[in-house]
Amino acid sequence: MRRKATAPSTPDRSSYHHGTLRQSLLEAGEALLREKGFKGFTLRECARRAGVSHAAPKHHFGDVKGFLTEIAAGGFDELTRMLRERIADATTLDEEFIATTRAYVEFAQAQPEHFRIMFRDDLLCAESDRLATAMQLTFTELTNVILRQRGEPEIRCEEVERDQSIVAILDDIMIGWCHVHGLAHLILERQLPPVPAELQDGMLITVSTRLAQLIQHGGKS
Amino acid sequence: MRRKATAPSTPDRSSYHHGTLRQSLLEAGEALLREKGFKGFTLRECARRAGVSHAAPKHHFGDVKGFLTEIAAGGFDELTRMLRERIADATTLDEEFIATTRAYVEFAQAQPEHFRIMFRDDLLCAESDRLATAMQLTFTELTNVILRQRGEPEIRCEEVERDQSIVAILDDIMIGWCHVHGLAHLILERQLPPVPAELQDGMLITVSTRLAQLIQHGGKS
DNA sequence: AGTTTCATTTTGACATTGTCAAGATCAATT
DNA sequence: AATTGATCTTGACAATGTCAAAATGAAACT
The missing domain is CATH 1.10.10 (Arc Repressor Mutant, subunit A)
Structure with missing residues (x-):
């Protein structure tokens, strides 16, 4: 029966209207x-x-779907925040790619149930602007990692939709996005071959580094 | 009230014991x-x-978890079957890698709900031998694709557990496995950037080909 | 044969859940 | 002061997973 002591002046008063x-x-x-x-x-x-x-x-x-949609959107907000934080700490391009992968994987491991809901199309209502925006922010962050890898100018979130510079490097975006997401999802659902936990980060580094180089070189040779 | 006409001699008899x-x-x-x-x-x-x-x-x-575990195992059986079929049709290494990716993605799109259950660790009981075996068969199939890419001898399913030749190329396995799974999962959950459906397969081919080359070259250069 | 044993299936019950309709309560505007 | 509209409660409904106890029938045993 405890109430939040934020909105009304009366902190713990039992009132009909909750307020928050x-x-x-x-x-x-x-x-x-x-x-x-x-x-x-x-x-x-x-x-x-x-x-x-x-x-x-x-x-x-409304219904449970609407509720889960808000929960998922909050998850993408948090993921975006974590990505920005880690990316800001990185000093080289390779380090940035590794940091991105690590942040994504760690988010999935730290908030497994949250992560699962975020990627369950059947549980969410795709029409939600709130969710679409939150997802686009995450996607923009990941896309800009790829763009920086290739030495190309970054984009802002609003430009993502059908942006030409994105279409041009879609292959590279896919390589990075699938890598990062597939790894996180497989670890989360325990589908990986028997890798000792202490080797996991080393493997993450090696794999990320090789993919980063592949992306830096673009399609050519 | 229809009964399976398989086990008992009396085909459609309403009997207390179902039989199958x-x-x-x-x-x-x-x-x-x-x-x-x-x-x-x-x-x-x-x-x-x-x-x-x-x-x-x-x-x-037993309970719903036990039931879902059997359903998931059947899904891995079907996925393994599809992978083998497509791999057998391929003639070159590049083609084989593309065929593998395609089969995996198409399975996820054709049986989305089945696919979701297969990768929900929280819904399945990990102790099930039936499920573990089915998963290992799928994993073996994918691993052998990587091994063939690198011109190394294949392994049989029983050897997967802690096999040394696997540990040696774990990085490559992870690159292939994450790529294939991440792509399938992101498409399934509609998390991809706006890619026209007709461009999707072309992108799949390009990305798969580049990754296949990366794997063929191994860690060197 | 008759009996027993045991896996299989049914019946009935219970606590929970999401959703809905109707009403109660309160804040703010008129 | 009266009304309006948003917010929350109450009570009800059908459905679900799980459990315990009873019913059924097939197969084994004597």
């Missing part, structure tokens, strides 16, 4: 995801944790 | 997956389609 219910539900959802995983993730439990009745979420998110 | 219930349930599950997707996939509906009561599956599969 939408945000509280999202936070409850993310916490639940971490603690109980996807199978323990229910709308009713989120409502319980936010201290409201079981039907309260409906007004803010 | 286990197999019928699996078939019902796969059909359900294709028709209604994962959200329409329930144990009770499978039982209904097999013409038995709602609790009948319990004796054969």
Whole structure:
């Protein structure tokens, strides 16, 4: 029955109107995801944790699909943030590519259930602008890594849609994007051949470095 | 109330014992997956389609996790079959690598819900020998593609576990495996940049060819 | 033959879940 | 002061996974 002490002047007053219910539900959802995983993730439990009745979420998110869409968008925001942070720390191009791969993989390992939802087209509503924008921001970050590898000018998020410079290097984007995502997903779902954990990062470095060189050289030779 | 006309001499007799219930349930599950997707996939509906009561599956599969594990194993069997078929048709090494990627991607697109379950560690029980074997067969097929690319002798499935020749080329295996899986998964979950469908296969060919060359050359140069 | 054993299937029950419709509550505008 | 509209609650419904206990029938045993 505890309430968030943020919005109203009365901090812990039990009032009919929650005030920040939408945000509280999202936070409850993310916490639940971490603690109980996807199978323990229910709308009713989120409502319980936010201290409201079981039907309260409906007004803010419609149905469970709408709720998951917001959760996924938040995941892409966080992933974008992590990518930017790591990329900023890198000093060379090779290092940047490795840092990107590492950040992506580590996000998937640190927030496995969150990551799974982000890449479940059947659970999300594709019409959501909120989600589309968050995804595009992540994609822009990854694309710019490739563009820098090739010594070409970066793009801004708004230019991504059907941008010509992107189409021109689509092959390279695909190589980088598939590499990074495939690795993260396979590790997450434990589908990899038996690699000792301590060798994993070394392998990540070797593979990333070779792919980075391939991308730097472009299609030629 | 229709019964399978396979096992007993009496084809359509309504009998207390089903005879081939286990197999019928699996078939019902796969059909359900294709028709209604994962959200329409329930144990009770499978039982209904097999013409038995709602609790009948319990004796054969334990719980839903056990059931999904069998479904996933069947998916890996089918994927292995498709890979072998396509690989056998290829005549050159480059062609073989492309064919492998195509088969993997096409499987994911043709059986999306099946594919999703196969790569959901949280839904499957990792202790299942049936599943582990089926996965290892798929992995062996992919590994041998890489080994042939590098002109090295192939391995048999039983040798995969901790095989030295695998550890030696782990980097190359990872490049191929991540590429193929990342591409398939991203296409399936509609996370790709806006690529016109007719350009998709061309891109797949270009990317696969460049990666195949990278693998053929090994780590050197 | 008759009996027993055991795998298989049914029946009935329980706690949970997502969703919906109707009503209650409260803030803000008129 | 009255009304409007957003926000939340209550109560209900059908469905699901799982469980325990009982029913069924096939096969083994005496």
